[in-house]
Amino acid sequence: MNLKNLHSVYFLGIGGIGMSAIARWFNHIGVPVYGYDKTPSPLTEALESEGMQISYVDESSHIPEPFKNSGSDKLIVWTPAVPQTSVLYKYFEANDFAIKKRAAVLGLITRNMESVAIAGTHGKTTTSSMVAHLLKHAGHNTAAFLGGLTQNYKNNLILHDEGSTEAPVVVVEADEFDRSFLQLHPDLSIVTSIDPDHLDIYGDAEQLISGFAAFIKLTNPIGKLIIHQNAYEKVRNKEIGSSKIYQYGLNSGNIHADNIKVGTNSFSFDYVAEDQRIDGLVLEVPGFHNIENALAAVAVAVHYGLSKEAIIDGIATYKGVKRRFEKIYNSERITYIDDYAHHPEEIKAFLQSVKAMYPDKKITAVFQPHLFTRTRDFASGFSESLSLADSVILLDIYPAREQPIAGITSEMLLPKITSTNKWVVSKDELLSHLDQHTPEVLVTIGAGDIDRLVKPIEKWIKENEK
Known part of the structure; x- marks a missing residue:
């Protein structure tokens, strides 16, 4: 496929961090970009502000006009985060559109x-x-x-x-x-x-x-x-x-x-x-x-x-990457750091560094497991790594692309966590829980939607600092 001949591109799962980078590249070179994602996010809102047209409805009636018919000048970029059972995916497949995974398109862009x-x-x-x-x-x-x-x-x-x-x-x-x-x-x-x-x-x-x-x-x-x-x-x-x-x-x-x-x-x-x-x-x-x-x-x-x-x-x-060891708030009373870690080895490396930075302070870790399969496969590793914190708060598992698996829950991590204090709480209960157990060094960890708690936690800290 010659990318220079493209008239328009449609992204199935445009809100993914890797997908959005390629969408931005096409938009930059002047190819009209359209896309679908399950829910709006700050990233999809940014893409829309840059001129891309995005739908959040998985129905063929929401397919934009340029994609009513297939052609060699049109490309569908797909991420497996959108299942092949998607109505939109089935439409593009049935109508003989060129469908390529994000990685294949990235390979085409960078091959020369x-x-x-x-x-x-x-x-x-x-x-x-x-x-x-x-x-x-x-x-x-x-x-x-x-x-x-x-x-x-x-x-x-x-x-x-x-x-x-x-x-x-x-x-x-x-x-x-x-x-x-x-x-x-x-x-x-x-x-x-x-x-x-x-x-x-x-x-x-x-x-x-x-x-x-x-x-x-x-x-x-x-x-x-x-x-x-x-x-x-x-x-x-x-x-x-x-x-x-x-x-x-x-x-x-x-x-x-x-x-x-x-x-x-x-x-x-x-x-x-x-x-x-x-x-x-x-x-x-x-x-x-x-x-x-x-x-x-x-x-x-x-x-x-x-x-x-x-x-x-x-x-x-170098200032780092959003949600990679990102210090959100720091005062004499409390420090708050947010990190994307979602694998036992990542959590271990992150918490070891936090402990080295604050050897005289108690660390409270809020962790949202990501994927039922990952939680199942590495349950012991998660418990061991999280035990580096003095207190551990577990949120419910973020499913992402997966369906629930019987018996796989955040609670299964608790028995092997050796931290003095450990709880499972809902996202809605987190701030009230923190009210009762004021942390010295607070860290939020995970790759799901735990990032949506960052602003509320920062606001809670500032209000308690007054």
């Missing part, structure tokens, strides 16, 4: 551009946004399709300068869900982690590892693979191609950190590689895991020839 692809079961959004910011901030001609809204650019799409004489580099977040990352052919790849996840798709951990090995093998043979040590151990006996491999880790590897210092507002460290050392990096987005993400991002910056000064300034000015 030098690309850096960042994969991993966690850490990829932060790392990809760091890579994009370091290059962009240094004046390198850079585009990026990201899985989160960057605080620096207030967007999940970064556009390159089409008038530049410098060939652009495109930074792509490579999603393992539904094996989407196998649509890409990167010149340089980063793999941040390969922990068991999406077992509803892969079946077991071994199949997930094989999926990552297949992704790595797509890397240009004369390119580079920058991979976390723990991830490399899982694929080292697989066929992963011949690109040059650099392993990184917090304290060891070809690339590692030195002189790590923990503060309540930032972490500082030195970047150490076999042929390069950069001292005095200060990261305003805290977390030991974010130092590791920064190590990989700096390695890419070094690859593209950025100076030490540009890298130091780029790390110092």
Whole structure:
């Protein structure tokens, strides 16, 4: 398919963070964009304000005029978050429209551009946004399709300068869900982690590892693979191609950190590689895991020839991604941090960093499990990770694309949580519960709709501060 010949594009599930980035790209190049999503959100409202037409009704009567008939100049971009039983999906399928998954379209957009692809079961959004910011901030001609809204650019799409004489580099977040990352052919790849996840798709951990090995093998043979040590151990006996491999880790590897210092507002460290050392990096987005993400991002910056000064300034000015270790409120009495973590290893890394930042304060974690299958598959891991908090408040499971599974509830996590205090409460009851158990350090964790509680919690804190 030649994307330049498209007259209009329709997105089934336009409100997804990855879908919306591609929708914005088409809108930018002047292709009319239409779409459907189940419910309005701040993101869909932003897309509408940018000129895209969105419906929230899954009925054929709401199909816009350009899509009453199919044609080679029309494209349907689909995410599996919208089931194939959808009325709209069935309509487009029955009427012979070209239907492509988001990842396939992303592969078409980027196939003629030098690309850096960042994969991993966690850490990829932060790392990809760091890579994009370091290059962009240094004046390198850079585009990026990201899985989160960057605080620096207030967007999940970064556009390159089409008038530049410098060939652009495109930074792509490579999603393992539904094996989407196998649509890409990167010149340089980063793999941040390969922990068991999406077992509803892969079946077991071994199949997930094989999926990552297949992704790595797509890397240009004369390119580079920058991979976390723990991830490399899982694929080292697989066929992963011949690109040059650099392993990184917090304290060891070809690339590692030195002189790590923990503060309540930032972490500082030195970047150490076999042929390069950069001292005095200060990261305003805290977390030991974010130092590791920064190590990989700096390695890419070094690859593209950025100076030490540009890298130091780029790390110092990086503001993070919405809902990734986002400090919402901070005073002497209470600190409130929101994070997207939804896997046991992510929660563990997040809470370990929070404890290091506030060693003398009690931590209250509010967690909304995401997906019945993930809760079932990693129940023990969730309980163990959440036990790092002093108090744990569990919300009901956010189902996303799934139907309930008998016996799988938030309550099943309680018995193995060893925290002093632990409860299951409804979203409606949360603020009144917090009234009775005033926290010192409050964190909200999860990938569902827990983000809609952030503003009410912030308001509750401010009212209690008066």
